[in-house]
Amino acid sequence: MRVYPDQLGRHLKPLQQCYLIFGDDPWLCETSRTQIYAQAKCDGFEEKIQLTQENNFNWNELVDEWQAMSLFSSRRVIELTLPQAKPGSEGGAIFQQLMQMENPDVLLIITGPKLAAEQTKSKWFKTLDAKGVYIPCATPEGQQFQRWLDGRISHFKLRLTRDAREMLFSLYEGNLLAADQSLQLLQLLSPNTEINSQQLESYFEDQSRFSVFQLTDAMLNNHQDKAQHILSQLKAEGVAMPIILWGVFKELTILLQLKSALETQQSLQSLWSKLRIWDKRKPLYQAALNRLTLTQIESLLCGASAIELKLKQQGIEDWTGMSHLCLLFDPKAHASLSHIELNE
Incomplete structure (x- = not known):
């Protein structure tokens, strides 16, 4: 099931068997990951296992962790990083095996770079998607970025004039991390007053990141x-x-x-x-x-x-x-x- 980052909070109760976080935007990836871990902790998932598919990665290690008893008698989170988003035939077979062995005491989080359209049609992806939630974390642009920015401004309870909002859009489109950090700074500097573009000019440098x-x-x-x-x-x-x-x-x-x-x-x-x-x-x-x-x-x-x-x-x-x-x-x-x- 595809769920965009801004909708993720509505799909964490109850937690699904696995969550797929793929994308190239570091802020969206980390924020999505943090939300999942926060809900998992509330649900008693206290032990964390981290694995990375590197050269000569042993896929049986993932199976062993899936089946192992927790050292602390608590539920556990297994986070698997796929640096190339290519588990191969062996990894695909392991995913299929695990999804047929449902384990309510294990939560699987898989992370990696942005997926191409053909990758979301692959057998390994469909196997995981059928049992979990896919969160595509692509950097929003244009009107999508404006909506994201307006949402974060509301989140921090900031009051900005129209020209200030337009300036933030121009400065930070393409760089969610810098934009969010700047809004946090504004919350500290001007929590209760309206902010205009002249004030922003004295606060920030142009930190846009474009491709x-x-x-x-x-x-x-x-x-x-x-x-x-x-x-x-x-x-x-x-x-x-x-x-x-x-x-x-x-x-x-x-x-x-x-x-x-x-x-x-x-x-x-x-x-x-x-x-x-x-x-x-x-x-x-x-x-x-x-x-x-x-x-x-x-x-x-x-x-x-x-x-x-x-x-x-x-x-x-x-x-x-x-x-x-x-x-x-x-x-x-x-x-x-x-x-x-x-x-x-």
Whole structure:
């Protein structure tokens, strides 16, 4: 059963046989884990066993722990970490064996990185999911992050003006841990007074954490302010230019294939599947396809190539050129900026 982190509290009474915490957001993973352990302690689960699937991991050790009597005559929690989220055929067989040996005195918590869609369809995952709760811990973005932020503001009983909320959103989107720590600080500094953006400026530095994928999504959506903000943060965090160029080339190559198909009146239906574009991401590409011409997309590819050439031949990371490239995802910019050569 899939349960999102903000709903987990409603699915802890009674505790299920196992809980699957998978995702790349450290705050959500740790918060979910803490909630489960808190309820387990209330239910008498006092002994904790921690296992990690490392090289040459002995799966029989998990079976032994499942069947062993507690040293303290209490109920026990077994936490198994799967660093690659790949238990293999042996691990899958062990999971199936354990789920057929229900033990009310043992609670199994399995943790690991974000699962791909195909992994949630695997036999080992379905075996565990049928007896427990799956908690996907992906970092919320956009409106989902805003809802999360509003929820945490209410949790800490803070009063913030609209501009202060907007500033927090801009500063911390992509970094739940920093956002939560900052709200805790605000609770200490201003527990009973309304906080505006001017006060926030004196409290915090910009601690957003973004990925190259968020940058390219902002480009595809033509969210210019957001793209420029993410780009500046990636630069400040020391993200290498080749990584950014990889992401940009990937999206532009996909756009070129899609636009070329449209120009020849081909259906995009087969291309969506061939290019592995999920339904959730189709609106991003559709928006860019509706906005940009084939010539403009080709111009963007030439611009990215010029930045890459400058990097490889001269060792220069052209952040100004990359900022310029972001602007050219807006067709209006081509009329006034396209004459500027990125390889100058």
